[in-house]
Amino acid sequence: MYDLLDRLSIVEASAFVAAPLAAMTLAQLGAEVIRVDMIGGGLDYNRWPLSKETGRSLYWAGLNKGKKSVAVNLRDPRGRELVQTLATRPGDDAGILLTNFAGLPWLSQEVLEEKRADAISVAVKGSPDGSPAVDYTINCAVGYPHLTGPDTTPVNNVLPAWDVGCGLHAALAIVASVDRRKRTGRGGRAEVALSDVAMAMVGNMGQIGEVQRNGVDRGPIGNDLYGAFGRDFGTSDGRRVMISAITVKQWKGLCRVAGIEQTVAGLESALGADFTDEGQRFEWRKVLFALIEKWSGAHTLDAVGAALTEAGVTWGPYQTVGQMLADDWRASEKNPLFQTVTHPEVGDVLTPGSPIDFRSLERLPVTPAPALGQHTDQVLAEALGLDSGAIGKLHDDGIVAGPVQGA
Amino acid sequence: MYDLLDRLSIVEASAFVAAPLAAMTLAQLGAEVIRVDMIGGGLDYNRWPLSKETGRSLYWAGLNKGKKSVAVNLRDPRGRELVQTLATRPGDDAGILLTNFAGLPWLSQEVLEEKRADAISVAVKGSPDGSPAVDYTINCAVGYPHLTGPDTTPVNNVLPAWDVGCGLHAALAIVASVDRRKRTGRGGRAEVALSDVAMAMVGNMGQIGEVQRNGVDRGPIGNDLYGAFGRDFGTSDGRRVMISAITVKQWKGLCRVAGIEQTVAGLESALGADFTDEGQRFEWRKVLFALIEKWSGAHTLDAVGAALTEAGVTWGPYQTVGQMLADDWRASEKNPLFQTVTHPEVGDVLTPGSPIDFRSLERLPVTPAPALGQHTDQVLAEALGLDSGAIGKLHDDGIVAGPVQGA
Numbered sequence: 009m010y011d012l013l014d015r016l017s018i019v020e021a022s023a024f025v026a027a028p029l030a031a032m033t034l035a036q037l038g039a040e041v042i043r044v045d046m047i048g049g050g051l052d053y054n055r056w057p058l059s060k061e062t063g064r065s066l067y068w069a070g071l072n073k074g075k076k077s078v079a080v081n082l083r084d085p086r087g088r089e090l091v092q093t094l095a096t097r098p099g100d101d102a103g104i105l106l107t108n109f110a111g112l113p114w115l116s117q118e119v120l121e122e123k124r125a126d127a128i129s130v131a132v133k134g135s136p137d138g139s140p141a142v143d144y145t146i147n148c149a150v151g152y153p154h155l156t157g158p159d160t161t162p163v164n165n166v167l168p169a170w171d172v173g174c175g176l177h178a179a180l181a182i183v184a185s186v187d188r189r190k191r192t193g194r195g196g197r198a199e200v201a202l203s204d205v206a207m208a209m210v211g212n213m214g215q216i217g218e219v220q221r222n223g224v225d226r227g228p229i230g231n232d233l234y235g236a237f238g239r240d241f242g243t244s245d246g247r248r249v250m251i252s253a254i255t256v257k258q259w260k261g262l263c264r265v266a267g268i269e270q271t272v273a274g275l276e277s278a279l280g281a282d283f284t285d286e287g288q289r290f291e292w293r294k295v296l297f298a299l300i301e302k303w304s305g306a307h308t309l310d311a312v313g314a315a316l317t318e319a320g321v322t323w324g325p326y327q328t329v330g331q332m333l334a335d336d337w338r339a340s341e342k343n344p345l346f347q348t349v350t351h352p353e354v355g356d357v358l359t360p361g362s363p364i365d366f367r368s369l370e371r372l373p374v375t376p377a378p379a380l381g382q383h384t385d386q387v388l389a390e391a392l393g394l395d396s397g398a399i400g401k402l403h404d405d406g407i408v409a410g411p412v413q414g415a
Numbered sequence: 416m417y418d419l420l421d422r423l424s425i426v427e428a429s430a431f432v433a434a435p436l437a438a439m440t441l442a443q444l445g446a447e448v449i450r451v452d453m454i455g456g457g458l459d460y461n462r463w464p465l466s467k468e469t470g471r472s473l474y475w476a477g478l479n480k481g482k483k484s485v486a487v488n489l490r491d492p493r494g495r496e497l498v499q500t501l502a503t504r505p506g507d508d509a510g511i512l513l514t515n516f517a518g519l520p521w522l523s524q525e526v527l528e529e530k531r532a533d534a535i536s537v538a539v540k541g542s543p544d545g546s547p548a549v550d551y552t553i554n555c556a557v558g559y560p561h562l563t564g565p566d567t568t569p570v571n572n573v574l575p576a577w578d579v580g581c582g583l584h585a586a587l588a589i590v591a592s593v594d595r596r597k598r599t600g601r602g603g604r605a606e607v608a609l610s611d612v613a614m615a616m617v618g619n620m621g622q623i624g625e626v627q628r629n630g631v632d633r634g635p636i637g638n639d640l641y642g643a644f645g646r647d648f649g650t651s652d653g654r655r656v657m658i659s660a661i662t663v664k665q666w667k668g669l670c671r672v673a674g675i676e677q678t679v680a681g682l683e684s685a686l687g688a689d690f691t692d693e694g695q696r697f698e699w700r701k702v703l704f705a706l707i708e709k710w711s712g713a714h715t716l717d718a719v720g721a722a723l724t725e726a727g728v729t730w731g732p733y734q735t736v737g738q739m740l741a742d743d744w745r746a747s748e749k750n751p752l753f754q755t756v757t758h759p760e761v762g763d764v765l766t767p768g769s770p771i772d773f774r775s776l777e778r779l780p781v782t783p784a785p786a787l788g789q790h791t792d793q794v795l796a797e798a799l800g801l802d803s804g805a806i807g808k809l810h811d812d813g814i815v816a817g818p819v820q821g822a
Contacts, residue, residue, distance in 0.1 A: 011599055012591050024661075029619065033584075037591060051662050056642025056694060057625040057633075066621030066628065067642075073619075117774070134729070136750055136772070144640055145731030148647065148657040149743060153638075154735045155573040157564050162647060162655060162733050164638040166562040169576035172616060174770075176583035177440075181771045183590050184419050184444060192418055196775035207739070207746045208767035209579060211753075212436065212480075214473030215736050216746070217764040218464040221473065225737030226464075231560075231571040233551055235463025235474075240555065240569060248569060250555040254431075255458050287463060322541070324552030326569050328561045329622050330632030332614070336556060339614045339623070343543055346618075357624040360615035363581075364588045365543070367524070368603035 010372055014038035016186065017102040017391075019095040020075070021082075021115060023052040025143070025168050026132045026202065027108035028071040029175035034182060035074035036362035038372060042387055043075045044091050046082045047409040049380055064353035072377040073359065078388075079381030079409040086407045088114045094391060096124035100190055104182060108132040110199065117197040126195035128185045130178050135203045143168035143202065150206045151215065158230040174205045232293060236286040237262075239293070240326065241301050247309040248326040251300065251316065256284045261319030266303040272296075333358070344371055352379035352411075379411040417779055421445035423593065424509040424798075426502040427482070428489075428522060430459040432550070432575050433539045433609065434515035435478040436582035441589065442481035443769035445779060449794055450482045451498050453489045454816040456787055471760035479784040480766065485795075486788030486816040493814045495521045501798060503531035507597055511589060515539040517606065524604040533602035535592045537585050543608045550575035550609065557613045558622065565637040581612045639700060643693040644669075646700070647733065648708050654716040655733040658707065658723065663691045668726030673710040679703075740765070751778055759786035759818075786818040 016039035020031040028043075035041040045053065055067040078094075081087040092114070095105035103124050107115050110133035120127035134141025147153065147170060153162035181198040189195050210216060218224050231240045231250075237259060238252035253259040263269045272283060275295065281288050289296060304312050309325055316323040325335075332339045341347060341358070349359045361374040388394045388408065402408045423446035427438040435450075442448040452460065462474040485501075488494040499521070502512035510531050514522050517540035527534035541548030554560065554577060560569035588605040596602050617623060625631050638647045638657075644666060645659035660666040670676045682702065683690055690696050696703060711719050716732055723730040732742075739746045748754060748765070756766045768781040795801045795815065809815045 011595050011601075013594075025620075032619070033587070037587075054693065056697065057621045057629065057631070058694070059624065060629045066624035068621075069624065070619045070621040135745055136752065139724070140727070140729050141731065142659050142661065142729050144645055144659050145657050145729045147731075148655075148733045149731040149739060150746075151734060151736035151739060152574050153647075153733060157570050162638070163564050163570060164647070164657070165572060165574065165576075166641070167559050167572065167576055167616070168620075169572075169574055169579065172576065172580050173583065176580065176587065177771050180440070180444075180583065180587055180590065181773070183587065183594070184771075185773070187590070187594060188418050194418075194775070196773060199772045199774060200770055201772070203745050204750070204752045204767075204770040204772075207750075208752060208770045209574070210736060210739075210746075211765065211767040212439070212477045213432075213574075214464045214475075214477040216740065216766075217466065217473035217476065217758075217761055219737045219740055220764055221762055222464065222467045224464070225735045231569070234573070238551055240560075240571070248555075250552050250571070252549050252551050254549065286461065287465070290463065317546070320547070322547050322549050322552045324548065324554075324556040326555045326560060327558060328632045329558035329617060330626045332557060332617070333623065333626055338542055338610050339557075339617075343611070343614075345543065345611045345615060354624055355628055357627055358618070359623075360611075360618040363607055363611040363615045364584050364591075365606045365608070365611075366588070366592070366603060367606060368601070 010038045010369060012037045012366065013183070015101040016040065016104065017042070017097070017099070018104045018106055018182065019044065019091065020106045021091060022106065022108040023050045024108065025071065025171035026175040027106055027178060029172065030132070030178035030182070031075065031106050032071055032073055033176060033179045033362070036372065037364065041075040042078055042094060042391065043072060044078045044080050044094070045380060047079045053380065059354040062354055066354055069351040069354045069357070069377040074375040075378060076383035076387055077378035077380050078384045081407050084407055090407065092119060092123055094387070096120050096127050097391060098124070101186065103127050103195070104186065105129040106178065106182060111138055126189055126193060128182070128189060128195045130181045130185065130198045132174055132178050133199055133201050136201045141202050143171045146170050146202050146206045149203070150210050155226060155228055157228055159228060170202050170206045173209065174200050174202045177205060235290050237289040237293060237296060239297055241304040243304055243309045243312050244306055245308040249304060249309060249312055250324045250326065252322045254286060258321045259283065259289060262300070262316070262321045265315040265319040266300055268299045268303065271299060347374035349374050349376045351376040352382065353377070381409050381411045384408050384410050417445045417776060419444045419773065420590070422508040423447065423511065424449070424504070424506070425511045425513055425589065426451065426498065427513045428498060429513065429515040430457045431515065432478065432578035433582040434513055434585060436579065437539070437585035437589070438482065438513050439478055439480055440583060440586045440769070443779065444771065448482040449485055449501060449798065450479060451485045451487050451501070452787060454486045460787065466761040469761055473761055476758040476761045476764070476784040481782040482785060483790035483794055484785035484787050485791045488814050491814055497814065499526060499530055501794070503527050503534050504798060505531070508593065510534050510602070511593065512536040513585065513589060518545055533596055533600060535589070535596060535602045537588045537592065537605045539581055539585050540606055540608050542610045548609050550578045553577050553609050553613045556610070557617050562633060562635055564635055566635060577609050577613045580616065581607050581609045584612060642697050644696040644700060644703060646704055648711040650711055650716045650719050651713055652715045656711060656716060656719055657731045657733065659729045661693060665728045666690065666696060669707070669723070669728045672722040672726040673707055675706045675710065678706060754781040756781055756783045758783040759789065760784070788816050788818045791815050791817050
């Protein structure tokens, strides 16, 4: 027994990143997640990247690992009723809905509570007033594109970081809600707005205070690390390396391996500066960058990395995803995070499990995403107790569907 | 009674973003978090941005909201013993350590278990083998800088998104570990590596599959939204707006309000294309962008936004943090996420609480970060049951400290 979230059973009606990631995070800690989708696939079923071999979505396969897939006609009242019944099943660890269809009346808390008074639902939404938004339309509004890149042209983030933050908050909301229901007997709704996650994080990083207390609306500084020492540097073999020296120990180690201790001491005297202060390293960074650049540019990536490791300086190579897969053991089966598994719709892929390593527990096997509708009959039979006649009729009436044959 | 995580008591020994964010996330859901720091402040106590009024860190104030601060001489065996004792206090909901000093022998699980057999500890680390890393030195290694910005020059992320993801996983690990201990009587260690969080997410987004199944190592596409329709567009009043049309409904709404339905239909015939397919919208995006640009550039931001809202298209304005605070109600006290509170070390700042909105519960009041050492005496008395004589002696011996007077 894995003994973590194995008891939980969650019904997910969602699409895209945040909510699917929330449920997958819990599935990878042992929870049963029953994802319901429109027959033929929901809004995210064809999201790029697609497998060039099967045409199916590598993205969908990535965000639905370890789930059961039920295909339902969500436009039909009988299909909706079926989802409501699934999401309000009895049991301390069932009766949990996760959705990003926050405004849908038929998935409202009120409707769920008619079927189960202590129903739990967690909804991901765009803005706190319920208006729609996606990661991109929030990110632009919280200032990061103005801080990213070398100049004032806004640069979008490629990673949907707010979706990630929002989804992980939703996962936490589910676990906290279930714990509370066990203690108090009360269910309820929790909502997480993408914009709230983003704007809270801007505050958490001190950037609201920076505007309000200092009157500073920060501008872009390219690849420089803000407030301490760090940037990307070239190496003699045409690679780039990120070097960061935030602590005094890291800074001193960097000066030592780069052979610039004397020069830096001289500079400190000449400038009246003290580079053990991280802020002064930042203020004089152009000068210091030039010294490090000279050193890094004279050595290969391997040599630079070995010296930095020896000195306790944090560093990393710039890699494309392809280079990472070719060169970095952390993104391979040498790392127990990963296993190569066969996803029914896209084939064999090196696939991560949960990034949480409970040291005293065996890791759960990494499980692939299902085919759409793969578990329709199983869930109807086991979770809802329908017999084969009733299940057959739901198929005949077009209320549910199994996997597409030969897909 | 807020009835969520109010019962939990967590000892945090950490610095920077991931671990402090993990504990703060739980504090903002009601948990008691006792953050212990070196007397005079830990590695992150002077991180930028600093308040120009007090010289204190707005960043530290941002990431330690709602915690109790205890200042301890962590280099002294008696100080270390004190932290170990705090972190292994009896009680179902105590005996929990969160740290990012993953390699410190005196905070190892083995040491904690000597004091409490079912101790729980959660450690954030750089790479799975324990080698150090920070957000920047992981981000460069997982491919995103190569995908960000207009060309092949790598562009660093400014948001420490991997820290955020790692911290939220750590928060989840704590809650899951406590739940498991209650059921099974077993404690244990959980570890979350920054690189595992990042590399797992690259896999989750389908990018490992893209390399392995399709042989494609994706390059940069600037501000374009990958795989569907989206980009930033200028408006007649010199603003920029992010427009995203991922679903068919959004795309049709966009064509309607931009007045390009006929043109698009003509284009589809001429090209033999079907723009209800998100992938084809992406493939022909340059043509489609030019049409939308013509429309957006002829109208003000307000007019463009109103039209897009009416059409159900997701959009957002580009804003600096200053503009966000000036113009956006979501980043103001009109949004219950935020309250203006006085942080002892940096003054009044608009401050977020938890982004999770438990609809049936009153929100907890937003609480500021403590002054360093503000709760030293309180915690020693209440949590450890020391009398004033014992506490006085710890002060006299330089093992603990209270807040700096007049700071």
